[in-house]
Amino acid sequence: MDISLHKKRIVTAIGLALIPILALVFQGWVFFTVLALFCSFTLWEFYNLFKSHQGIKTVKSLGAIYTFLLLAAFSTGNLLYPALVFMSAFWTAAFIFLFRYSTDLNASFVQAMIFLTGLLYIPVNFHFFLHFNRWECALVIGAAAISDTAAFYSGSLWGKKKIWPKVSPKKSWAGSIGGMTACTVLISVYGLIFGHASLWQWIFLGIILNIAAQMGDFFESALKRSLAVKDSGSILPGHGGLLDRVDSMLLVVPAYGLMRMVHPYFQ
Structure with a gap:
């Protein structure tokens, strides 16, 4: 494992963690502003994946405006x-x-489809944050983060057999199982301490959120490969772009939004 890459990933992860922590502390308009800006920058990266298409500059500008409106x-x-x-x-x-x-x-009409897909993909998926309480925000951020981190390190250490090489050549079964295990354990422990559900309900939630995280990751990997793009950006050392960092969370957030309608995990 590249030690310099390892250090970059840790420093970047810590820096990113401070943003939602501060936003959650202040809540209100501060949280809304941070979320809207974050969605706007991430959406900008998504649109930039299609920069070879005519008129994409107009699409990026409109996307930022409609992110705040939505x-x-x-x-x-x-x-x-x-x-x-x-x-x-x-x-x-x-x-x-x-x-x-x-x-x-x-x-x-391709530009219009890219524009509307981007709005559905990022601000619409992330809007659930506006209705989560602090415990729920921490839960979904933690689920996505631990899924990615555990998958990365377990895959780097033990990953040999690839899980879906045509979509994402580096992801292995060992990484997938490591991410699933870590996410389920974290969600179960966190939920039993702060939430209101049985152990089996927390285990089931951890499995669902990890599957969502992995599918979100696979989707963005397939999208980038189809467009012959390595990273969505270069703003985050060791991670690439913002979209590369939150691709798994883009499915974890709506997945939890659906699950909380079935059972109120945090009353």
């Missing part, structure tokens, strides 16, 4: 408002395509 709408607790904002985003993209097509018959 999160503000979701924060009201009334689903009518985010539905209206997303409808507005669709028609904005549609009219941009319409005017381009009126002057260029080769204009493509």
